[in-house]
Amino acid sequence: MDMTFVLRTALVALTASACAFNSASAQPKPSPADQATLLGQFGDWGAYKANPGGKTVCFALSKPTTAVTDPAGRPRDASYAFVSTRPAEKVKNEVSVIVGYPQKPGIDATATVGSASYVMYTQNDGAWVKNAAEEAQMVDAMRKGADLVIKSESARGTKTTDTYSLKGIAEALDKVAAECK
DSSP: OOHHHHHHHHHHHHHHSOOTTOOOSOOOOOOGGGOOEEEEEETTEEEEEEOGGGOOEEEEEEOOSEEEEESTTOOOOOOEEEEEEEGGGTEEEEEEEEOSSOBOTTOOEEEEETTEEEEEEEETTEEEESSGGGHHHHHHHHHHOSEEEEEEEBTTSOEEEEEEEOTTHHHHHHHHHHHOO
16 A cells, blocks of 8 residues: 555545544545544544555554744645554554655655654655664654654755654554554
8 A cells, every 4th residue: 555645545534534633724525435533532642543445544643733944934734643553564553744845855854752863764745764673662762752853854945843742642552553453
């Protein structure tokens, strides 16, 4: 399954869902088959389940608590952090983000949780953990940490720093694990 499709499906489903995030961006309405179901809201993280293309996908999702651009005031779409599980593909706890703009080709993003830092490869407006072997360590750090900080650069040279509260992520991930076996 194409990861960008999964992220887009989740983003569209989030926008269509009645959830606590109150997204201000206008997204097209998804078909009922692609809508995600909110399994629960846990602090700043929601747990969701969807069936795009008939394959079950579960994910924890959050919006940043702060988003800073340099230079200030540059427009961009909403950004989101995901931790996805796709049982049909044997994928569990895949960390990714949508940063809200096309990123500079060839430039990695960074994710920081406490003192741990992770390199994320970028494609269009998405970013994924570059070293898959570090993903479990990152998820463990996220479960224990206070904030996730994502730094990225747009194709036009705008630098962004998005900070996500990790309050509730452990419970959201536990719900995802229970629903997506």
